Amino acid sequence: MLLSILYIIxxxxxxxxxxxxxGRRKMDWFGVMLVASATAIGGGTVRDxxxxxxxxxxxxxPHFLAITCIAGIITTGLARWIIKLKGLFIRLDALGLIVFSIIGTKVAMGMGLHALICIVSALVxxxxxxxxxxxxxxxxxxxxxxxxxASVAIIASGLYLTLLEFGVHDVTATISTLVIGYLIRMAAVRFKWRLPSFHLEGEGSVH
Amino acid sequence: MLLSILYIIxxxxxxxxxxxxxGRRKMDWFGVMLVASATAIGGGTVRDxxxxxxxxxxxxxPHFLAITCIAGIITTGLARWIIKLKGLFIRLDALGLIVFSIIGTKVAMGMGLHALICIVSALVxxxxxxxxxxxxxxxxxxxxxxxxxASVAIIASGLYLTLLEFGVHDVTATISTLVIGYLIRMAAVRFKWRLPSFHLEGEGSVH
Amino acid sequence: MLLSILYIIxxxxxxxxxxxxxGRRKMDWFGVMLVASATAIGGGTVRDxxxxxxxxxxxxxPHFLAITCIAGIITTGLARWIIKLKGLFIRLDALGLIVFSIIGTKVAMGMGLHALICIVSALVxxxxxxxxxxxxxxxxxxxxxxxxxASVAIIASGLYLTLLEFGVHDVTATISTLVIGYLIRMAAVRFKWRLPSFHLEGEGSVH
Structure with a gap:
């Protein structure tokens, strides 16, 4: 129930x-609805x-799709205002990431899949x-x-699975994962935590 | 039957x-067949x-796939000639759009899905x-x-669903949708009807 | 069994x-694992x-996924060394191509699909x-x-199907296809065999 409300947010x-x-690509309204929907429900679609x-x-x-299309079109009218709310959107995006990760984990668990695949499901x-x-x-x-x-999705999913494994009640595990995952993501943004990256210069290629 | 012939065209x-x-990307014959097939039957594939x-x-x-591959290869030989037939191709593309929309609507209807999903199916x-x-x-x-x-696909699908809803016979609904949808698409091309578009300048980003 | 070992290689x-x-795109470790896995098991995923x-x-x-992720991360440490092994990688890639083609053919055959689809399955x-x-x-x-x-995948798949059709034992057909397919691919690399390509200049468009 909590998860459903957070999912819609x-x-x-x-x-x-x-x-x-x-909008930065000057797309028309159809493009706006397509990109809005792909961003919001594309991850779950690829997972499924x-x-x-x-x-x-x-x-x-289908009302989920209606919500994303309408949110996309409303954005075209409120863009200047939304851009000023950058801080709010970073928070909502962090919340969404954890909610999506928990839902992804649950879907794979419900299909009886291996824990590694549950984490991949959260990630996707x-x-x-x-x-x-x-x-x-x-x-x-x-x-x-x-x-x-991506790492935050993996950590959130792993934490949620571990809590359930230790017999923690689902509601407690969900709320704990939401809070801890959200704080990790926000800390990563604030302190610019990054994974090591891999820079390969020049034309070296094995193809 | 009519729909099958129009589908092949x-x-x-x-x-x-x-x-x-x-060809504009200087691809080899495999690339030509891949892009030809993706363009022609990729929409139905994503839908399914x-x-x-x-x-x-x-x-x-598999003969549908054979047709698209052969059509692609023939195009490499007749490209200069085909480009001169621009007007014909705009008409065939308009016809194809309506045929694909009707078929997409029928597939989703046959699965007992919500009308909104039937329209999305036509669109895809x-x-x-x-x-x-x-x-x-x-x-x-x-x-x-x-x-x-995309809007024409939505209108065609909505029209077809509405006609069936009012008890119009399938053949009549199909032909009416074909004619009206085709005319709307051709009018959109001639009079440059467009959806409003969304231009967002600058580096403003919520990420 | 042989095929399983070659598949992992x-x-x-x-x-x-x-x-x-x-690495050439300066991605982080997650990007490295994503691209490594997509390259290695993306073809089989799209096919399925x-x-x-x-x-x-x-x-x-899930251990197949673990292998590709680990191989990706190890590559970030050994990149300079791997680039010097260009010749080895061209050989391993040729071998992989034939192994993937045979496996793709087998999957589609196991589903009772048309020979043309078996070849498309190998190709994908x-x-x-x-x-x-x-x-x-x-x-x-x-x-x-x-x-x-792509042509080598088609040839390998067609050869394998033909051998089975003529009653050749599966192991013999597999090994023959591996050897002949590998040699054709290596010859294509050495002698720069290419398909004809299709160059279309200018802004000519039918859209």
Whole structure:
């Protein structure tokens, strides 16, 4: 129930960030709705396709899709105002990331899959929306360069699985994961925590 | 039956436009066949994957795939001639868009899905082939910038669903949708009807 | 059994080439693991999604995913050394291509699909990993421009199917296909065999 409300807040916020990317590419309203929806529910869609988990969430509940399309269009009118709320959106995005990770973990657990695949499921749910947005808008995928993001999805999923493993009640595990995951993500943004990155110069290639 | 013939005309024409894009990227014959097939049957493929509608059309009927590959290769020999037929291809593309939209609507209806998902199914069938072409050829997706295209798929699908809802016979509904949808698309091209677009300048970002 | 060992060698080598591409894009460790895994097991994943062949290989056997992630990370430490082994990697890539093609053919045969779809299945398994790598790293897909690659997958798959058709034992057919396919690919690299390519100049467009 809590998770459902947070999920709707999460997809709305993600849809708005997607719409802003579409605006930077001067897309029309259809493009705005497409990028908004791909950003918000693309991660869950890729997860369900990879796991063979049909029907997809938004096929069963078309109102999720309606929400992301409407959030995208509203963003076109409020863009200047939304950009000023950068701090709020970073917080909502952090919250969305943890909510998506918990939902991804639950879906894979419900299918009886290996713990490693539960974590991958969380990762895909949390990260692939943003990847799709950046692919469609032809910009360098942020998640592959910036502060800890994918790692936070992995940590959140691992924490949630561990708590359940130790017999913690689902509600307690969910709330603990939400709080701790959110704080880790916000700390990563504030202190610019990053994974090591791999720079390879020159034309060296094995192809 | 009519729809089957129009479908084959549609995928042939779409395969040819895909092959021309591949040629602009100096691809080899495999690239030409890949882009031709993705353009022509990629929309239906994405639709079937999203809806979990297996087996895919071209897996069940491999001759559709053979048609798109052959159309792609023939295009490499006739490119100069085809480019001169621009007017014909705009008409065939408009026809294909409506045919794909009707087929997409029918597939989702046949699975008992919500009307909103039937319209999304039409949209994906009509539009995602061109999106895949533009992604593989690394060009800005036309459908997100140009004259009404996705909107025509939505209108055609909505019209077809409404006619059936009012008890119109399937053949009559199909032909009416074909004629009206085609005329709307051609009018959009001629009069440059566009959706409002969303231009966001500067580096403002919420990420 | 032989095929399983060669498969693991193949995905390891492909993961390493993927990691090098990620390094050229200055990605972080997550990006490295993503591109390594997409390159190595992305082809099989796309194939299984297209054929509706669930569960995916790496969902059932998560250690394949672990191998590609670890191979990717190891590559970040050994990059200079790996680049000097260009000759070895070209050989491993050729071997991997044939192994992937045979596995792709077998999967589609096991589902009772048409011979043409078995060949497409081999092609997708062999080629789409590299395509995904190039899409994520935003580089021009090599497979659409370079020496025979996709064609080798088609030839290997066709040869394997033909041998089985003539009653040759599976082990003999597999080994023959491996040897002949490998030699054709290496000859294509050495003698720069290419498919004809299609160059279309100017702004001529049918859209």
């Amino acid at each position: 999460g997809i709305t916020a993600e849809a708005m960030t997607g719409a802003l990317s579409a 396709i990879l796991l063979g988990h049909y029907p997809l969430g938004w096929v069963e509940n 749910t949390g990260v692939f929306g943003g990847l799709l947005r950046d692919l469609i808008c032809r910009q360098t995928p942020l998640v592959l360069h910036e502060e800890l993001y | 549609g995928i042939t024409a779409e395969a040819m436009t895909g092959a021309l894009s591949a 994957i999203l809806l979990g509608h297996y087996p895919l059309g071209w897996v069940e009927n 069938t009509g539009v995602f082939g061109g999106l895949l072409r533009d992604l593989i050829c690394r060009q800005t997706p036309l459908v997100l910038h140009e004259e009404l295209y | 193949g995905i390891t080598a492909e993961a390493m080439t993927g990691a090098l591409s990620a 999604i297209l054929l509706g062949h669930y569960p995916l290989g790496w969902v059932e056997n 398994t062999g080629v789409f990993g590299g395509l995904l790598r190039d899409l994520i790293c935003r580089q021009t897909p090599l497979v659409l421009h370079e020496e025979l690659y």
